[in-house]
Amino acid sequence: MTTPDAARKTLGQALDLLRARTRTIAHVEAVSLTTASGRILAEPVIAPRDVPSVDNSALDGFAFAVADLKEGRAPTLPVGAYIAAGEPLSAPLEAGSAAQILTGAPIPPGADAVAMTEETKREGDRVVLPAGATPGQNIRRAGEDMRAGTQVLAPGRRLRPQDIGLIAATGAAQIAVFTPLKIALFSTGNEVVEPGKPFREGDVYDSNRYMLRAALESWGCAVSDLGILPDERALIQTALASAAETHHAVVTSGGASRSQEDHVAPSVLDLGDLHFWTLAIKPGRPLALGRIGAATFIGLPGNPVAALICLLRIARPVLGVLAGRSWLDPIAYKVRAGFAMNKKPGRREFLRGRLDRDGARLTVQKFAPEGSGILTSLTGTNGLVELAEVVEEVKLGDQVDFIPYTDFMF
Ligand code: AMP
Ligand code: MG
Numbered sequence: 414m415t416t417p418d419a420a421r422k423t424l425g426q427a428l429d430l431l432r433a434r435t436r437t438i439a440h441v442e443a444v445s446l447t448t449a450s451g452r453i454l455a456e457p458v459i460a461p462r463d464v465p466s467v468d469n470s471a472l473d474g475f476a477f478a479v480a481d482l483k484e485g486r487a488p489t490l491p492v493g494a495y496i497a498a499g500e501p502l503s504a505p506l507e508a509g510s511a512a513q514i515l516t517g518a519p520i521p522p523g524a525d526a527v528a529m530t531e532e533t534k535r536e537g538d539r540v541v542l543p544a545g546a547t548p549g550q551n552i553r554r555a556g557e558d559m560r561a562g563t564q565v566l567a568p569g570r571r572l573r574p575q576d577i578g579l580i581a582a583t584g585a586a587q588i589a590v591f592t593p594l595k596i597a598l599f600s601t602g603n604e605v606v607e608p609g610k611p612f613r614e615g616d617v618y619d620s621n622r623y624m625l626r627a628a629l630e631s632w633g634c635a636v637s638d639l640g641i642l643p644d645e646r647a648l649i650q651t652a653l654a655s656a657a658e659t660h661h662a663v664v665t666s667g668g669a670s671r672s673q674e675d676h677v678a679p680s681v682l683d684l685g686d687l688h689f690w691t692l693a694i695k696p697g698r699p700l701a702l703g704r705i706g707a708a709t710f711i712g713l714p715g716n717p718v719a720a721l722i723c724l725l726r727i728a729r730p731v732l733g734v735l736a737g738r739s740w741l742d743p744i745a746y747k748v749r750a751g752f753a754m755n756k757k758p759g760r761r762e763f764l765r766g767r768l769d770r771d772g773a774r775l776t777v778q779k780f781a782p783e784g785s786g787i788l789t790s791l792t793g794t795n796g797l798v799e800l801a802e803v804v805e806e807v808k809l810g811d812q813v814d815f816i817p818y819t820d821f822m823f
Contacts, residue, residue: 421693423802424761427727430688431702435709435734438661439591446581449572451633452590453737453823458566460583463556467502468520471551475533476524477511479546488542492535496521511540520552527551559583569739571633571823591737593635597656597708598626600641601649601668601677602715607641620788621666621720625713628724629664632823634736644668650680657684657705661735664728667715669699677712681705693760693802696785697723702731709735716785722763722797725821733823743821745799745814751776753809761802765794766815777815796820 422430441455470476475492482488493510496503498517506512506523514520514527525548534541559565565583566576572590580588600622608618619641629636639656642649642665649668656663668677669690678701681687687703690712696719701712711728713720730741748768756762766777777798780790796817800807807813 421691422689423693424726427689427692427702428730431727431731432734432740434688435731435740437591437737438707438709438735439594439737441589442592443587444590446577446586446588449580449588449590450574450577452572453633454566454568454570454572454576454588455591455737456568456589457564458580458583458585458588460559460561460563460565462561462584464559464582465553465555465557467555469498469553470514470516470518470520470527471553472527472529473515474513474527474529474551475511475540475542476506476514476520476527477542477546478506478508478524479526479548481509482542482544482546488544488546489536489539490542492538492540494521511542513540525549525552569737571738593633594662594732594736595637595660596629596634596732597637597639597660597663598622598629599639599652599656599663599665601644601665602641603644603674605641605667620717621713621715624717624721625664625666625724628721628821629732632729632732632736634732642668644674644676646676646680649676650683653677653680653705653710654684657708657710660708662709662711662732663705664711664713664724666713666720669701669712669714671699675699677701681710681712685710692727695760695762697727697763700727702727714785717788718765718791719785721791725797725818726763726799729821729823736823738823741823743816745816746775747812748815749774749776750798750807750809750811750813751778752807754779754807756800756804756806758805759802762800762804764798764800765790766796766798767794768796768815768817777813794818 490511493507494512496512496514496518498515503519503521506521512521526546528542532543600619604617605619606616626636642652665677668675678690681703685705690701691698700723703710713723733741765780768777780794796815799814
């Protein structure tokens with residue numbers, strides 16, 4: 414058995430490598446706009462026409478030509494036409510008159526401004542207009558939102574409600590999206606037991622598979638929950654090989670270190686390639702990434718906190734690209750540290766942090782018990798503090814990088 418890379422990689426090196434190797438594997442299907450929310454857009458959306466399609470009124474009021482308001486005279490005009498939204502295109506404005514117009518109604522040719530009703534006064538069949546009108550006021554221009562023929566959404570984005578609204582505004586009822594990524598999910602370990610099953614002292618209920626499945630499904634992946642594998646090489650190898658044939662990615666937790674009982678990484682080495690299995694991060698070792706046949710293999714650490722952090726920070730961008738997303742780098746917010754600590758340089762550290770408002774500013778506290786098995790450190794916090802390799806010390810009041818858990822989405 415050969416070690417894929419003796420030297421530990423930094424998180425940045427590992428992510429660069431993964432980014433260079435990963436290509437979208439999901440297929441494309443057409444779905445109705447009513448079921449497209451949360452799906453990943455597969456083709457560009459091009460506006461087939463200008464939106465809005467014609468110049469129209471931004472409010473209820475009176476349309477007129479600014480040039481008809483003669484200087485030194487009371488700005489009153491006779492009211493001719495009445496134009497509501499949804500009617501066929503307006504006839505030209507009669508010279509020297511105003512037209513009553515409702516929001517969204519097309520501007521009649523010859524008019525170049527709209528005055529809002531509240532700023533006008535009706536005097537019989539005439540209207541008194543406010544002084545100082547400028548051409549273009551209160552007019553929404555054709556194409557000001559979308560220009561015919563231009564790309565208004567790029568592929569690779571997860572469709573949000575506003576994206577769905579925009580697609581509907583172009584007139585499309587169907588849209589091309591990627592099919593959900595098929596992921597096989599296993600836990601490993603002789604001590605790991607299925608929740609709901611009897612428990613012997615020393616056992617550990619399987620929290621990882623439930624937690625990882627929840628995260629993967631929230632990203633729109635189709636998860637095959639394949640249960641718990643015992644620490645047996647032959648069984649693990651057979652299970653991984655068969656899962657790799659029918660899934661885009663295989664995700665495991667546990668069994669990825671280099672003890673006699675850890676058979677995950679050696680099995681992947683036998684079946685395919687292992688890109689690396691140790692990173693200079695804390696928590697997060699051991700982590701195995703590789704390939705079995707056409708499937709991407711991700712072997713997460715067994716400790717639950719490490720498993721989730723590696724899923725969010727390392728597996729997420731990889732799975733995202735496989736699923737059709739663009740590469741996802743989390744956005745870290747600079748916030749004030751409400752704690753002080755010393756840190757070993759040369760590795761990246763993730764602390765579980767609770768961001769709170771402290772008067773006018775935001776301060777992050779770190780969760781005290783830091784062990785990578787402490788699940789309550791995840792439930793008791795709202796994000797991760799990420800400390801770079803070079804950091805040796807955090808002083809109270811320093812600015813640190815904070816990533817809310819809610820930002821780790823596809
Ligand atoms: P391993 O990487 O297999 O050595 O596991 C490291 C630690 O994580 C051990 O204490 C395991 O009991 C624990 N662990 C492994 N898998 C799970 C799981 N699915 N749920 C909860 N804890 C686990
Ligand atoms: Mg184990």
